[in-house]
Amino acid sequence: MTTPDRRNARSHLFYQTDHPRPVLDRAEGIYMWDTDGNRFIDGSSGAMVCNIGHSNPHVLDAMRRQMDKSTFGYRLHFVTEASEALAAKTASLAWPGMDRVFFVSGGSEAVESAVKLARQYALAIGQASRWKVISRFPSYHGCTLGALAITGYDSLADPFLPMMQVMPKVPAPRAWLDGFNPDDPATGRYYADLLDQKIRAEGPDTVLAFILEPVGGASTGALVPPAGYMEAVREVCDRHGVLLIHDEVMSGGGRTGKFFGAQNWTAAPDILAVSKGFGAGYVPLGAMVARGDLVDAVLAKGGFAHGFTYAGNPLACATGLAVIEEIERQDMMANASSTGALLKAELTRLMDRFPFIGDVRGMGMLLAFELVADRDTKEPLPPALKAFDKLTEQAYSRGLIIYPRRSRGGYAGDHLLVAPPMITTPAQVGEIMDRLEPALAAFAKECDL
Ligand code: PLP
Secondary structure, three states, X not given: OOOOOOOOOOOOOOOOOOOOOOOEEEEEEOEEEEOOOOEEEOOOHHHHOOOOOEOOHHHHHHHHHHHHHOOOOOOOOOOOXXXXXXXXXXXXXXXXXXXXXXXEOOHHHHHHHXXXXXXXXXXXXXXXXXXXEEXXXXXXXXXXXXXXXXXXXXXXXXXXXXXXXXXXXXXXXXXHHHOOOOOOHHHHHHHHHHHHHHHHHHOHHXXXXXXXXXXXXXXXXXXXXXXXXXXXXXXXXXXXXXXXXXXXXXXXXXXXXXXXXXXXXXXXXXXXXXXXXXXXXXXXXXXXXXXXXXXXXXXXXXXXXXXXXXXXXXXXXXXXXXXXXXXXXXXXXXXXXXXXXXXXXXXXXXXXXXXXXXXXXXXXXXXXXXXXXXXXXXXXXXXXXXXXXXXXXXXXXXXXXXXXXXXXXXXOOEEEEEOOOOOOOHHHHHHHHHHHHHHHHHHHHHHOO
């Protein structure tokens, strides 16, 4: 495999990358090719976006059909068939009563929309004192300043601290790291009690909402909530009149085996944010989905003061609808569960060979493994080693794309997400492992582990 250095000092782009990257030529299914003909397995669906795989013909046809009709209609001038249809479909996939949909173009916008709706609802019902949004550490909710204020990831937030009203945080329920049994309902209750204590400490009448990622994304590395946690959190929020927001930007769209990740448990949110797999890499698309009575209360008091120019774009919505049709037609969520279980078993098997893999976690096709210096103490590898970076490059040079992040909330720890498209077959799991295992071996040699 050749990975030519195409970085050009005079390039107008300044995306962050410490490594040369080839030029993308085409992509199909789970594969991507550069302009030199090298083939890559998209083992992370981009950034957990391309859930249904690349170049799906049904979606491309739907896009072409919509392009022939119209590509833009401003939401204050027109409703479009595409946006109406996708809103109805999205509401049908959410919980009963969560039947109002507000389209946006990405995850950060969806989160901002959720927080702003919550605040305007509090104002509408005469609870102006409620403004704090409690979130978890670590967490990632987006890069705009509002979403960053609730994000628990120090290295991303620290440079902007003077510019933000930083919001209170509670620990994410990392049972593995904290040494608890994730299958014991007492563990879920323990972490929900930390939320209860935080709400009391802040003053319940100042707390507007609590936001969580139902299955964690890049910040926690596919953290699955411990038994009883989701239900206990719902109960704590209800007790204090705090709205519950689910950030389904990464866990939504089917990759956990359910369309919304939280549907793997019983508790419903009041508002949710979805993006990534919603447009599945075909278009920039996201949505906020909310309880109808919240929206009605806000509308009755003069309307929702919020909106983006591209909200409800017909091309984006027609595409999003076609994505959901394909997920259902090909039963992709069932495949995410069954093939995801196979992939997780294969990743777990690697722990026998590589002692520096401390944990394998996740569900469906949202999986991750964490690297440690010591499996018993869970001490992270020295940050200066840049382990996640090195392993990513070892995989990349073998034609496998995986997604690296710091695991301990910004400056330390290493985990890597393995989250291929939901269409991945068992044979393709084999192809992924045929690249990942030698990459790990080469990484161990490079770092003397
Ligand atoms: N929320 C979660 C859970 C995410 O994983 C992300 C992106 O990774 C976002 C929000 C922000 O989405 P976007 O990058 O589309 O703004």
